[in-house]
Amino acid sequence: MVEDKTSDLINEAQELFENGKYNQAESILNQLILRNHKEPLIFHMLGTIYYDRGRFNKAVRAFKRALEIDPGFTDASVGLSIILNDLGRYEEGKQIFEDAHARLEKKKQNSDPYINEKFALKHDELGELYFQNKRFNEALEQFYKAKQLSNRKAEISLKIVECYRKLGIDQKAIRELERIIKEFPTFESARLKLAKIFQERGQIHLARKLWEEVLDINPENSSAKKLLQTVKNDTQVELS
Incomplete structure (x- = not known):
């Protein structure tokens, strides 16, 4: 592939x-x-x-x-x-x-977060435009610049992950998600996205561990609940 x-x-x-x-x-x-x-x-x-x-x-x-x-x-x-x-x-x-x-x-230092965020937003918007037009390398470049300036680093990092996935570089996506989880341990979306990659690869035990971690952070996370229950049901069917 x-x-x-x-x-x-x-x-x-x-x-x-x-x-x-x-x-x-x-x-x-x-x-x-x-x-x-x-x-x-x-x-x-x-x-x-x-x-x-x-x-x-x-x-x-x-x-x-x-x-x-x-x-x-x-x-x-x-x-x-x-x-x-x-x-x-x-x-x-x-x-x-x-x-x-x-x-x-x-x-x-606290330079001028308002100005930095304005520049970050422009890079982010341009990255989205490139992404929508399937120009993923250019999108990646813009999202990197946006992340450098923005306080929304976790959110923008997920966009970098999506670029890597579209470019077929799952190992880079995985490493980026692991970095996000380390820096933002309560950011549920990163764990869910990483679990999705593991699920697609058939590494269900790793995906399951991440869904359980999400529920430890937020017991009401409906996505993690649903996915974890689906895996449990599938396991029960296999054993029956």
């Missing part, structure tokens, strides 16, 4: 990268870019690979592309700053680093 193949490519590239097998990782990452995948991590990994090989100009372009997609991607900012310093572009490297530091500081 196309979905499984794409998911396998993403997982394989990241595993190869983490194990230092850069030649093989680069080949897969370039395939993903040709398929128009716009995830900052892809460009960050490529930037690191190019830097390791001394291909500094290509590394600069890759890190800059990662930052265009997600300006808050601190690892890409640090990587870009280091390369610019190596190239003797000290002032530019210093500025990149200071900008990254300023973003981190800004997160700690």
